[in-house]
Amino acid sequence: MHDWWVAVIIGIVEGLTEFLPVSSTGHMILTSTLLGIPDTDELIKTFEIVIQLGAILAGVVVYWKRILRLFGLSKEKPRAGKGMNLLHIMLAIVPTLAIAYLTKGFIKAHLFLPSTVLIGLILGGVLLIVGEKFQPKVTAHDVDELTYKQAFFIGLWQIISIWPGFSRSGSTIAGGMLAGASRKAAADFTFIIAIPVMVAATGYELLKNLDTFSSGDVGFFTIGFIVSFVVALLAVVTFIKFVQKFSMSYFAYYRFAAAALFWFFVLR
Template sequence: MHDYWIAVIQGIVEGLTEFLPVSSTGHLILTGDLLHFEGPKAATFEIVIQLGAILAVAVLYWRRILQLLGLRRDRSRFRSQLNLLHVLLAILPAMILGLLFHKAIKTYLFSPKTVLIGLVAGGIFMIAAEKWQRRVRAREIDDLSYGQAFSIGLAQCLALWPGFSRSGATIAGGLLTGASHKAAADFSFLIAIPMMVAASGYDLLKSYKDLSIADLDFFAIGFAVSFLVALLAVVSFLKLLERVKLTPFAYYRFLAAALFWIFVLR
């Protein structure tokens, strides 16, 4: 029963934080430390629940995905200016760096202390993006240029540091290129699908031996909870972002880092 509660808690944490600009990886490392849930099984479990969160976004953006793949035409809804090249330009930088430095990142950066650094640094970057946001040139996702897509991809590289937040980096990067909050968030969620499938798939190939039939229900619970919570989180966040912007999330990151440092690490 204790394992099931861990699956539920970590599934909720993943679903809530994967697409919010607060760093899901950072929160999973911190909560895993609090729950004493670490090691190979925990690492594999985190990959599985990330796939649950990815599925949630794929469900929410299924029309757009089919349109990008040329399997659906819906001119009444999409102007279809966004294409696969935008996506490719946005994911290549982080994918290349991730492959080159995968071992070093996993070895040296996956610890509570490095996560706290990422939380603070990412929060500062988000506040800076709000302060120096360029004049909006892309109000909708279809207005994004190839240059903007590539710039967002460069910003995504910052998220290779655990705690920085992939969505925080890409949305903030989008603001600095002249994208609206909505366009930046939609694009961030869309490019998360191939980015996370590639990263999670790569990690899963290296750690699938840690999966066992005995743990099937444990992993299934985490996957299902992550999927359902992520569905609600993405829809709610898109509505909230238009009203409160990124700054409150940055302040939350500072508070979370301070509390964890004071009560856990000191």
């Protein structure tokens, strides 16, 4: 059993990084290493899955109106275009879920390594800069203006995020910008499609790891879940405001700095 402060620290890191384009996987590995938590700690692995659900809940809270509208449960009208619908979501998430399912064994065996995460952090940062520098004329200023083609294109970019360190939000936001979406539209769409992707991934992993959970861990898990939810909620709201004013390149530079720290503390 770990101390409550471990739950708080890991919960903060998860909440801050799950939706931001900086790679939550890379940060979780670095954090666990700095805390002296061994790779064989099954309790922490299950804990990290559970607190991801806290981050997912934060996304649901922020986008609940759009989610209701997707299922025809809201009278709210789209602000632009024909409006995002479930087909947009399916086109964006099916490629990643299919590839992730088919390659899950290979990924866990060969890509969840400090060295591969370091590579993902760097290349993901480069991708953010490419998306910023080579963004074509914006045709979708809002998610309701996204075409099916753009949604599918973003979904193809999301496949890269299977590589730990690339960042799911980083690859999809960059892909959205390269598809002609504004930074805000790309970020909003990224966070919305994150909900079903993360529910599927965390739900699958949680079912496989339930045997590592005991009643004595409830407090530890609850603290992490709540901290992750609150921090993720603040992170999403702040990030959406940030991308409307500032370049995504700033996150790329942060990733390069994180990669340097990752190398110094983990690989050196």
